[in-house]
Amino acid sequence: MKVRLLYFAILKDITGRSEAELTLPEGTLAGDVWTSMRNQYAQLAGYAQPPMIAVNEAYARPETRLRDGDELAFIPPVAGG
Amino acid sequence: MKVRLLYFAILKDITGRSEAELTLPEGTLAGDVWTSMRNQYAQLAGYAQPPMIAVNEAYARPETRLRDGDELAFIPPVAGG
Amino acid sequence: MSYLTDSPIDSAALRRQVMRDSDGACVIFEGVVRNHHEGKRVESIFYDAYRPMAEKEIEKVIRSVELDFPGVAVAVLHRLGQLGIGDISITIACAAAHRADAYAASRAIIDRVKETVPIWKKERGPDGEEWVGWQGRC
């Protein structure tokens, strides 16, 4: 299945991109994607716990099972206002 | 001694004037002036206690002894803002 | 420096008076003439004041709030005379590095102004007019 992953703020700086299309095995959890990001980017290695997670523009838990066509984003600590 | 008495708001409406010059015996207290106003104006008869009192543009107690040249005002319940 | 005016209040001007480069928060409070009070319709309000004393009492309120919230910048302007629905009767501008101080100072100022400053209002409505707060309280 395909999932669109969006990068914002620090994650956009670290990855050097604003989005990616991921091809994932069925049953992948949102938190699993964070684990693979940590393995890929040294700057994230220290962050065992994922930041907040959004699936389809709403907050979701790391245990959320992704589905084909989902839009996934990791939400670093927000600092609006 | 002479004291200038200022009327504001409801007291201006009741007395029909904005100020008066009073000639008072030495030793008159601010509260005494209220008592004589109550005797003069029927609409104030029910108000045994004076409103807040100001002497020379600052809050003062009814027991304040007036002096020649003082400016006295009774302050109805304030409603600014 | 006067805290009283007979003209419409320009809140943006008060904002400009207080904002400094170190301020991260600005709270503007406006008291506005509304069309009701304690269940009765209001059509206009006349504000009277003991002007020189009101200036001094507003000054005292500002000084006390500046002591309670050091570093907060404050501006206050109260309008007098005849005001219609929607007219601003008072604007309070508070600027601070952090929002908690700006909110708290703003609230403290309006609360204290309503307690101590010799300003009065006469409400006019379809049933006549009345000095607010006079009946039974004096």
Place this chain on the structure above:
Amino acid sequence: MSYLTDSPIDSAALRRQVMRDSDGACVIFEGVVRNHHEGKRVESIFYDAYRPMAEKEIEKVIRSVELDFPGVAVAVLHRLGQLGIGDISITIACAAAHRADAYAASRAIIDRVKETVPIWKKERGPDGEEWVGWQGRC
């Protein structure tokens, strides 16, 4: 209806959106770019957002505050992009019959916006730049 903008914020326009004849109080909160943060000098701030989600989350904040403070009218606008010292990053306008509700609603909105809305800021200063809140918290 968008709660995000790339242009300077006109707080007076938000005020006009919320005021009704029944409102006696208006509280305007402005978040402003200040020249310091946690002891460091700041020269500018870049605001990034997950725009469609931020719109939805601000909407949720407004709805929740409207439930908590019935009768309060609310307008919110957050600016994104590169802001300089003194620029308004967010304006919140709250109108209510009585001031207590206007203050409380205003404070609740800014507090909740800062907790839940996916907006980030990168501070730039003489020592370089940094995403606020990232270090050690994620």
